[in-house]
Amino acid sequence: MSHPQHHTRPQEAPVLKVTGLKKAYGAIQAVGGVSFEVQPGEIFGVIGPNGSGKTTLFNSMLGQITPDAGRIELNGEDVTDLGPLELNRRGVGRTFQSLQVFGKMSVRDNLLVAAQEHQGSMFSRMFAPSDSGLGAKADALIDQFHIRHVADKKAGELSYGQQKLVDIAMAFMSEPDLVLLDEPCAGVNPSLVGSISTLLKELNRSQQGSFVVIEHNMDFVMNLCHRVMVMVEGQVMAIGTPEQIRNNRQVLDAYLGN
Secondary structure, eight states: OOOOOOOOOOTSSSSSSEEEEEETTTEEEEEEEEEHHHHHHHHEEEOOOOOHHHHHHHHHTTSSSSSEEEEETHHHEEETTTTTHHHHHHEEEEEEEEOOOOOOOOHHHHHHHHHHHHHHHTTSSSSOOGGGGGHHHHHHHHHHTTGGGGTTTTTGOHHHHHHHHHHHHHHHHHHSSSEEEEOOOOOOOHHHHHHHHHHHHHHHHOOEEEEEEEEHHHHHHHHOSEEEEEETTTEEEEOOHHHHHTTTHHHHHIITTO
16 A cells, blocks of 8 residues: 555544543543544644643643553554653654753754654754754744744743743654644743744644644634634533534533633
């Protein structure tokens, strides 16, 4: 069977497929049988009140916790039991609520390290030889993220918003198939939220990757995502387009009505 081109991957092969995922902590069922699919090139949002199980779901998809039941597939392969590094090597990029930048390194070196972590040789190849192609990739992202003017500064000296941009750029250095974005707007100045949204749309077009975004900022999610999943108390209440979610009476009562 010939392998289809990246951008013409058949629609029936989801990048991410989660089936019947469950995770309990003692008597508390944090995630109680969640199923959904993310298609190639799709930006998929996950929303829900605190305690709805979003973080537990995310940590399962990142390989940081092993679910009690259910299955996670990446491009058709079962990855349920894989840890974060294996997932990273298979094309999963990620950002965290808490910044993961290396404060004492320049912005550019942060990006190079992110790419080398993906190649599995983080410290032995801390600074890529110029022929590895990573320098050019880092420069392209630096321009795309409009951080050229701080590229040589230590990341720890930047404003929180700029560090957040570096953090997101790091997730894209390995040209991942799937990027998991954990509250990209948390703590960010409102004026930067629109820029992050525009950037993610550009990256979605230019890299043709799929994103899963967990975010409390409803306007951001509704403006960015192709489809949105609403979680309440560890269950999926609804999955649909932003328009369908906005007009879903059950969602409005449970979530937007508070």
